[in-house]
Amino acid sequence: MNETLLFLIPLLPLVCGVLNGMFGMRAPRLFAETLALFGVATATIITLLFWSYADGEGSRAVLYTWATSGDLQVDIAILFDRLSAPMTLMVTGVSTLIHLYAVGYMAKEKDYARFFTLLNLFVAAMLLIVLADNLLLTFVGWEGVGFCSYGLIGYWYGKGENADAGRKAFLVTRVGDVFFGIAMLWLFALTGTLSISEINQQAAGFAPAVATGLTLLLLLGASGKSAQLPLMTWLADAMAGPTPVSALIHAATMVTAGVYLLCRLFPLVSLSPVGMAAIALVGVLTAFYAATCALAQREIKRVLAYSTMSQVGYMFIAVGAGSVAGAMFHLLTHAFFKALLFMAAGCVIHLCHEENDIFKMGGVARRASFVFSLFMAGAICLAGVPMTGGFYSKDAILLAVYAQPGLLFKSIWLLGSLNALLTAIYTFRLLYLVFGGEARGEAGHAPGGLMVWPLLPLAFLGLGGGILNLPVLVGGNEWLHHFLGPLAGSVPAVSHANEWMLWGVATVLVAAGWFIARHFYRNVNVPRENVVSRFLLAGWRVDELVERLILVPFRALGRFCWLGIDLTVIDGVLEGLANMSRQAGEKMRLAATGRLPHYVTAFAWGLLALLGWCLWRLVSL
Amino acid sequence: MIVPLSHLLIVASMMFTMGLGCVLGRRNLIMILVGVEIMLNAVGLILVGASAYWREVDGQIFVIFLMAMTAAEVGISLALVVYLRRRKGSIDADAFDEMSG
Numbered sequence: 107m108n109e110t111l112l113f114l115i116p117l118l119p120l121v122c123g124v125l126n127g128m129f130g131m132r133a134p135r136l137f138a139e140t141l142a143l144f145g146v147a148t149a150t151i152i153t154l155l156f157w158s159y160a161d162g163e164g165s166r167a168v169l170y171t172w173a174t175s176g177d178l179q180v181d182i183a184i185l186f187d188r189l190s191a192p193m194t195l196m197v198t199g200v201s202t203l204i205h206l207y208a209v210g211y212m213a214k215e216k217d218y219a220r221f222f223t224l225l226n227l228f229v230a231a232m233l234l235i236v237l238a239d240n241l242l243l244t245f246v247g248w249e250g251v252g253f254c255s256y257g258l259i260g261y262w263y264g265k266g267e268n269a270d271a272g273r274k275a276f277l278v279t280r281v282g283d284v285f286f287g288i289a290m291l292w293l294f295a296l297t298g299t300l301s302i303s304e305i306n307q308q309a310a311g312f313a314p315a316v317a318t319g320l321t322l323l324l325l326l327g328a329s330g331k332s333a334q335l336p337l338m339t340w341l342a343d344a345m346a347g348p349t350p351v352s353a354l355i356h357a358a359t360m361v362t363a364g365v366y367l368l369c370r371l372f373p374l375v376s377l378s379p380v381g382m383a384a385i386a387l388v389g390v391l392t393a394f395y396a397a398t399c400a401l402a403q404r405e406i407k408r409v410l411a412y413s414t415m416s417q418v419g420y421m422f423i424a425v426g427a428g429s430v431a432g433a434m435f436h437l438l439t440h441a442f443f444k445a446l447l448f449m450a451a452g453c454v455i456h457l458c459h460e461e462n463d464i465f466k467m468g469g470v471a472r473r474a475s476f477v478f479s480l481f482m483a484g485a486i487c488l489a490g491v492p493m494t495g496g497f498y499s500k501d502a503i504l505l506a507v508y509a510q511p512g513l514l515f516k517s518i519w520l521l522g523s524l525n526a527l528l529t530a531i532y533t534f535r536l537l538y539l540v541f542g543g544e545a546r547g548e549a550g551h552a553p554g555g556l557m558v559w560p561l562l563p564l565a566f567l568g569l570g571g572g573i574l575n576l577p578v579l580v581g582g583n584e585w586l587h588h589f590l591g592p593l594a595g596s597v598p599a600v601s602h603a604n605e606w607m608l609w610g611v612a613t614v615l616v617a618a619g620w621f622i623a624r625h626f627y628r629n630v631n632v633p634r635e636n637v638v639s640r641f642l643l644a645g646w647r648v649d650e651l652v653e654r655l656i657l658v659p660f661r662a663l664g665r666f667c668w669l670g671i672d673l674t675v676i677d678g679v680l681e682g683l684a685n686m687s688r689q690a691g692e693k694m695r696l697a698a699t700g701r702l703p704h705y706v707t708a709f710a711w712g713l714l715a716l717l718g719w720c721l722w723r724l725v726s727l
Numbered sequence: 728m729i730v731p732l733s734h735l736l737i738v739a740s741m742m743f744t745m746g747l748g749c750v751l752g753r754r755n756l757i758m759i760l761v762g763v764e765i766m767l768n769a770v771g772l773i774l775v776g777a778s779a780y781w782r783e784v785d786g787q788i789f790v791i792f793l794m795a796m797t798a799a800e801v802g803i804s805l806a807l808v809v810y811l812r813r814r815k816g817s818i819d820a821d822a823f824d825e826m827s828g
Contacts, residue, residue, distance in 0.1 A: 700825060703754065707751055710751060
């Protein structure tokens with residue numbers, strides 16, 4: 107087989123998306139659904155078929171040269187190596203399950219073709235980010251997922267707030283994209299190429315200050331897409347979109363694009379200790395911020411959104427601690443269990459008559475035990491209950507941070523562990539409020555089979571995800587770490603005793619979180635409000651802060667430019683000129699009386715003047 | 728030549744000035760046309776006089792052409808006057824001020 111066939115992976119969803127966009131509404135509904143599923147399912151199969159191409163250095167395939175201008179040569183090239191292959195398989199596999207779920211979820215939606223088109227295009231763009239061996243191509247995918255995310259969050263654009271949420275996501279991530287764009291141009295100025303593999307090879311020659319600057323720019327770019335501080339405000343509002351969208355974009359794939367970018371350029375990023383510390387710091391602060399916000403949220407999907415932010419923060423910590431393997435491990439397990447949680451939340455919302463408020467749910471466990479088991483599986487992964495996938499991946503990260511020398515990393519470890527406690531608290535709070543107790547709201551209809559069965563493989567993957575990178579401590583062989591090989595980053599050097607100690611701490615924290623949640627929420631049906639919970643519910647009032655610090659001055663500036671510059675100066679000059687000509691015209695108009703004698707008189711005077719001039723010339727000769 | 732050239736020029740200039748005065752001063756379209764005719768005839772007089780003075784026949788040939796052209800011009804002008812009179816019921820030049828700004 108030819109490696110150019112690897113291009114089929116992003117191309118199949120793209121083609122199916124375009125076909126759906128053109129013919130989806132004219133063909134029967136089954137056609138649109140099948141087409142959408144076909145695109146992602148075949149991409150999954152092709153990824154599996156080509157798995158061996160990732161061995162060794164991986165395979166690089168060039169389709170053609172996109173643009174050549176001076177030194178700049180942009181190839182449409184993809185790199186299928188040990189880093190991108192697992193990511194590709196995760197994206198395609200999870201997308202397939204989410205597409206299946208979406209077919210069930212959108213069964214009553216009228217405008218289904220637009221939904222499936224955007225969903226397929228999103229997967230294509232995401233695969234482009236993952237596979238591209240060229241920063242410009244990555245950027246195309248980067249913007250593509252941004253656009254599709256915008257279109258899907260605002261899918262129900264009839265309601266103004268949904269459209270606003272879409273715009274907010276688009277604009278906030280765009281701020282990060284600017285920094286990514288600057289980093290890209292800087293890298294081109296330094297290396298004369300945009301190829302990721304070549305940049306990684308040449309990175310060792312960069313000056314430390316340059317590497318730090320580039321890392322910080324990339325960090326800001328990644329923050330925008332991955333909803334990290336300070337560009338995290340969009341993710342919670344993005345829950346306005348349909349649930350499959352939340353599962354696909356805002357849990358499993360797009361938000362991890364930032365982490366993936368940092369992993370992809372890890373040879374460059376790892377050169378700057380300052381940059382690495384900044385990445386870890388941003389990660390842990392976001393994790394803490396989001397975990398505290400999740401404690402007070404009242405909408406089920408917003409809790410999950412903040413938990414996503416928090417978990418992606420862990421991945422940033424892993425990159426900052428130098429453990430690409432840890433970041434990828436958590437990225438994969440998180441994709442499984444978070445997609446599972448979101449889709450199960452969609453089922454729960456259906457079961458509770460489209461109710462989002464967890465304080466109005468309750469008692470779902472008794473009504474739908476299967477959905478409960480699925481949600482439970484995702485929740486214990488999220489909380490980090492021992493032996494689940496989430497436990498191993500989160501502990502691998504905390505271990506990597508713990509192994510790093512220096513006070514900063516020790517504090518990050520401490521705060522990260524505190525986050526683990528908070529995570530357990532809000533997860534069990536969610537479980538108690540949604541599934542425990544008596545029903546507090548209306549009962550809705552049960553979700554169809556298509557909405558439940560795709561969750562089962564995800565539940566197994568989430569629970570058993572630890573096998574991917576099982577530590578030596580419990581007889582594993584750290585498969586992912588060995589598979590990533592030279593791309594895996596540093597190996598945490600920690601004694602077995604310490605490792606057991608960390609596990610013990612993690613287990614105690616989960617248990618403590620469970621007890622705290624049980625104590626506070628087992629029998630509580632009404633939300634208790636106070637200053638702190640309102641502050642956390644509003645997401646630390648960051649939106650207001652942004653409003654005061656950025657939007658108000660920006661609006662004032664805009665107002666000044668409008669009223670002070672446009673209307674007065676520019677319009678004044680132009681209208682003044684126009685007025686002058688008009689008044690001159692009014693005066694000139696009077697000369698044209700329309701009376702014959704006047705014209706003839708003027709004619710006679712003209713003749714006289716002409717004759718006089720001729721005479722004067724004659725005399726002066 | 729019996730009549731000196733200077734007399735001829737004086738008479739012709741007077742005729743031309745009177746014609747111009749008629750064109751400028753009168754408001755009746757026909758009188759304006761009469762003024763134009765007088766001016767043209769003043770020119771014709773000078774042509775004939777000059778032809779006699781220099782004993783060249785060109786001037787006289789020119790006058791013949793001038794007369795033919797004048798006849799045509801009068802024909803067209805009077806036709807126009809008739810047309811304008813039909814339109815407005817007046818041949819006062821001030822009545823036709825559609826070109827007023």
